[in-house]
Amino acid sequence: MFSQELWLENEKKCAVVRKSKQGRKRQELLAVALGVKVGVKSSLLWPPLKLFACSQISSLVRRAALTHNDNHFNYEKTHNFKVHTFRGPHWCEYCANFMWGLIAQGVRCSDCGLNVHKQCSKHVPNDCQPDLKRIKKVYCCDLTTLVKAHNTQRPMVVDICIREIEARGLENIPYYGLKSEGLYRVSGFTEHIEDVKMAFDRDGEKADISANIYPDINIITGALKLYFRDLPIPVITYDTYSKFIEAAKISNADERLEAVHEVLMLLPPAHYETLRYLMIHLKKVTLNEKDNFMNAENLGIVFGPTLMRPPEDSTLTTLRDMRYQKLIVQILIENEDVLF
Structure with a gap:
C-alpha cells in the first residue's frame, strides 16, 4: 500500500514537471515569434499578445502549406463513394482483386471515378482528385471538391x-x-x-x-x-x-x-x-x-x-x-x- 501511494505521488510530480517543460517550450516559441526574450522565471505573456503570436505561427504554417506548390493546392479531400453496378468484369483499383457479383459489386467515387470494393473504401486515403468532367455545377458543389477540380486556392x-x-x-x-x-x-x-x-x-x-x-x-x-x-x-x-x-x-x-x-x-x-x-x-x-x-x-x-x-x-x-x-x-x- 505504501509503495503504491509513493508511486502515485511520483507520477503526479512527473506530470507537473512535464507540464512545466511544455509550458516553457510554448513560451519560448511565442517569444521567438514576437522577437522577445523570455527567461525561465518570466511571467506569462499578455493574452492578446500571446494570441497574436499563435495566430502568426499558425498563419505561417498554413501559408507554407498553401504555397508549397503554386500550381497545385494540396487540399485533402475524402472520396465520395456510392454503391455502383459495373457492367462486365471489373477489378478493385485499391487491392487489384476481382469484383464478384452481378449487381452492386463495389463502390465508385462520383467525383474522381475511383472504383473499389466496399470494404476497401474504408482504407483508401483521402487523396481524391476530382475530374472536371464529373463536376457539372459550380453552385451547390462541395467547396473543397470545386477548388480541387479547378486547381484554385478558393472557389x-x-x-x-x-x-x-x-x-x-x-x-x-x-x-x-x-x-x-x-x-x-x-x-x-x-x-x-x-x-x-x-x-x-x-x-x-x-x-x-x-x-x-x-x-x-x-x-x-x-x-x-x-x-x-x-x-x-x-x-x-x-x-x-x-x-x-x-x-x-x-x-x-x-x-x-x-x-x-x-x-x-x-x-x-x-x-x-x-x-x-x-x-x-x-x-x-x-x-x-x-x-x-x-x-x-x-x-x-x-x-x-x-x-x-x-x-x-x-x-x-x-x-x-x-x-x-x-x-x-x-x-x-x-x-x-x-x-x-
Missing part, C-alpha cells in the same frame, strides 16, 4: 465576385462599388442573380459579370451570398458550428477571441482560406462605412446565417443562435488581421 465565384466589387470601388463615383449604400444588405433582382448563377455553372471562370452586363452591384453581392447559401457544407462547417457558438458565449473578450482562433484552426484548409479571403474583403467594406453605412455588426447580421448553419435543420435552433452567428462574423471581421 472561382468568390474570387471573381469580390474582384468585381472592389474594382468598381476604385472608380471615383459616389455611392458606387464599395461605397454603395447598404452593400450586401440591399438585395438585387432575383432573376438577375439567377442569371449570374447560371453563367458560372455554364461558363465557369469565363462568366462575364462586368458592369456592362450587370450595372447593379447588388446583383453581384446577391450572387456571392447565394453561392455561400447553396453550399452543401457551409464555409463554417457543421463539425465546427457548435464550437463557434460556444466560443461566442464566452463573456471575457480576450478569452473569446482566443477560443474563436482555436476553432478556426479546425476548419478544412479550403474553407479556412475562403473565409480568410472573405473577411479581408468585408473589412474593406467597413472602411467605407461613412458611405455604405455597413459596419461589422451589420455585416454580421447579413453573413451570420449565410456562412454558418446548425447541423440539425431546426427553426428553433436557428432563431436561438442568430445573435451568436452575428457575433462570430463580427469578431472575424473586426479581428481579421489577428485571427488570420
